[in-house]
Amino acid sequence: xxxxxxxxxxxxxxxxxxxxxxxxxxxxxxxxxxxxxxxxxxxxxxxxxxxxxxxxxxxxxxxxxxxxxxxxxxxxxxxxxxxxxxxxxxxxxxxxxxxxxxxxxxxxxxxxxxxxxxxxxxxxxxxxxxxxxxxxxxxxxxxxxxxxxxxxxxxxxxxxxxxxxxxxxxxxxxxxxxxxxxxxxxxxxxxxxxxxxxxxxxxxxxxxxxxxxxxxxxxxxxxxxxxxxxxxxxxxxxxxxxxxxxxxxxxxxxxxxxxxxxxxxxxxxxxxxxxxxxxxxxxxxxxxxxxxxxxxxxxxxxxxxxxxxxxxxxxxxxxxxxx
Amino acid sequence: xxxxxxxxxxxxxxxxxxxxxxxxxxxxxxxxxxxxxxxxxxxxxxxxxxxxxxxxxxxxxxxxxxxxxxxxxxxxxxxxxxxxxxxxxxxxxxxxxxxxxxxxxxxxxxxxxxxxxxxxxxxxxxxxxxxxxxxxxxxxxxxxxxxxxxxxxxxxxxxxxxxxxxxxxxxxxxxxxxxxxxxxxxxxxxxxxxxxxxxxxxxxxxxxxxxxxxxxxxxxxxxxxxxxxxxxxxxxxxxxxxxxxxxxxxxxxxxxxxxxxxxxxxxxxxxxxxxxxxxxxxxxxxxxxxxxxxxxxxxxxxxxxxxxxxxxxxxxxxxxxxx
Numbered sequence: 001x002x003x004x005x006x007x008x009x010x011x012x013x014x015x016x017x018x019x020x021x022x023x024x025x026x027x028x029x030x031x032x033x034x035x036x037x038x039x040x041x042x043x044x045x046x047x048x049x050x051x052x053x054x055x056x057x058x059x060x061x062x063x064x065x066x067x068x069x070x071x072x073x074x075x076x077x078x079x080x081x082x083x084x085x086x087x088x089x090x091x092x093x094x095x096x097x098x099x100x101x102x103x104x105x106x107x108x109x110x111x112x113x114x115x116x117x118x119x120x121x122x123x124x125x126x127x128x129x130x131x132x133x134x135x136x137x138x139x140x141x142x143x144x145x146x147x148x149x150x151x152x153x154x155x156x157x158x159x160x161x162x163x164x165x166x167x168x169x170x171x172x173x174x175x176x177x178x179x180x181x182x183x184x185x186x187x188x189x190x191x192x193x194x195x196x197x198x199x200x201x202x203x204x205x206x207x208x209x210x211x212x213x214x215x216x217x218x219x220x221x222x223x224x225x226x227x228x229x230x231x232x233x234x235x236x237x238x239x240x241x242x243x244x245x246x247x248x249x250x251x252x253x254x255x256x257x258x259x260x261x262x263x264x265x266x267x268x269x270x271x272x273x274x275x276x277x278x279x280x281x282x283x284x285x286x287x288x289x290x291x292x293x294x295x296x297x298x299x300x301x302x303x304x305x306x307x308x309x310x311x312x313x314x315x316x317x318x319x320x321x322x323x
Numbered sequence: 324x325x326x327x328x329x330x331x332x333x334x335x336x337x338x339x340x341x342x343x344x345x346x347x348x349x350x351x352x353x354x355x356x357x358x359x360x361x362x363x364x365x366x367x368x369x370x371x372x373x374x375x376x377x378x379x380x381x382x383x384x385x386x387x388x389x390x391x392x393x394x395x396x397x398x399x400x401x402x403x404x405x406x407x408x409x410x411x412x413x414x415x416x417x418x419x420x421x422x423x424x425x426x427x428x429x430x431x432x433x434x435x436x437x438x439x440x441x442x443x444x445x446x447x448x449x450x451x452x453x454x455x456x457x458x459x460x461x462x463x464x465x466x467x468x469x470x471x472x473x474x475x476x477x478x479x480x481x482x483x484x485x486x487x488x489x490x491x492x493x494x495x496x497x498x499x500x501x502x503x504x505x506x507x508x509x510x511x512x513x514x515x516x517x518x519x520x521x522x523x524x525x526x527x528x529x530x531x532x533x534x535x536x537x538x539x540x541x542x543x544x545x546x547x548x549x550x551x552x553x554x555x556x557x558x559x560x561x562x563x564x565x566x567x568x569x570x571x572x573x574x575x576x577x578x579x580x581x582x583x584x585x586x587x588x589x590x591x592x593x594x595x596x597x598x599x600x601x602x603x604x605x606x607x608x609x610x611x612x613x614x615x616x617x618x619x620x621x622x623x624x625x626x627x628x629x630x631x632x633x634x635x636x637x638x639x640x641x642x643x644x645x646x
Contacts, residue, residue, distance in 0.1 A: 131478040154579025155454040164609050165573040176609050250488040256477025286487050286499050
């Protein structure tokens, strides 16, 4: 079973060995900070999903729970000081769920981008790859890094925060408080910021985006405007690709991966985002890396990807116990 | 035995289990591109060093050869298109040496910065650490990355080129042909470039560095001028630290290491370089990483470090065969 804990909702689903979601449910992520209530709500949903499947086939076995959550620490099984969740401090989520589900073979947690990377490896485009990276572009920019077939957690469990590498010295304010991070440029809100800067720069009252407020604008609108030939929208993608290409090149110089997968809403724009990203990335690379590293769209289905990715964590845990 | 192949000389030395160099030799690295001559010269030196030790103690056994060289590929045992060496194309160095020394338990090659990282792990400050990074500052900027106790080679053997991450978009020309790479700012030649820029900016005819030509200047002179209170020299270190701090923060966001070790000539300047580097690094970090990652000078003795680091590769290989 995969569980994706988001700021507003928590999605739960039973996933088969091929990455198909058999049944799913969604419960509100509490805003009251009461963790024991949340564990109870999740436990009810987990049992209901299990029972509904067993009515269809009594032989179905739930192997474990894989959980994706912001600020999740794989090593300790905790969620630590997550700014977008109402729970304060360090929450021992894995331990609390183990108390309710002692019969399960594995319960593990990691952050959403790491879950996406494991999902890509178990069910998606990274099957058979030993060294690859996933970048998730959305409200923020996250990443999951796989080296020698294993996710990189680093010394303390928090590795894979490529979205917070500095792309522009003393640049835009990032949500984390630092300046010039990739996330401030290449997340969906970052693309909105770029659109506004360009409208201001060109005094572009005839742009299709000029009638939208900052709060109304989203990355899908920018894509639609680009498809209609809007110059501002097209330049938003060119600049986003310039910054993202720099970021990907930095990641390649660190890790020399076989491929980098791009996941999330803005990637739906296809070559509007992929072409400038790849072109700019190549200009930043050492000759030994040029025309060698594949930049690919994620093969996980957008809608269920978070659940599917989180569920893959269970398979990864069981593999580890086998070794 | 550790062997360090440099552009001008090749240093060879027998290293004991504690990282002491027992005997060493140096031969010129050929400029004629004749690899079989070079293999012969190295083989003579290896046998002479072995024999000289056996005169002192007939029980001494050479376990293997660890080689550090530019553009070395650990996976294939080759040196590939090294711009600073006279050998063209792909040189199967490990295979050639294995033919001459079939009795040895391990012969392996990697690049100089990876050798420094393994040296730090086997003999130096990283003993017992599972996740750390070594940055080597010299003619270039190299790096060796250790994750879960193993060196990261990536998909093709070339991981750990942190010196080529982009620090300034469209910035200074790097030796590799790209623009704005860390190496163009934080290598010893990069520091000279900064010194010249500052002298030009301030019209600083009274600087202690203003009487030196670009070709005469070196990073030691900049350090000595800084110690005498020279404002240009001090600002060179401040700016170098600003750029290096950005680079280290990017590495931390990727890998969350326990420590990053700095190795090489410019690190002799101590706090002139460490203080601004650490200060600037901290400003770029996510809160979860702040005041957590140690930035330390390498514990390998400067003079013999390349030989000692390369020799450590043999121990790492033998460990692997045990598992």
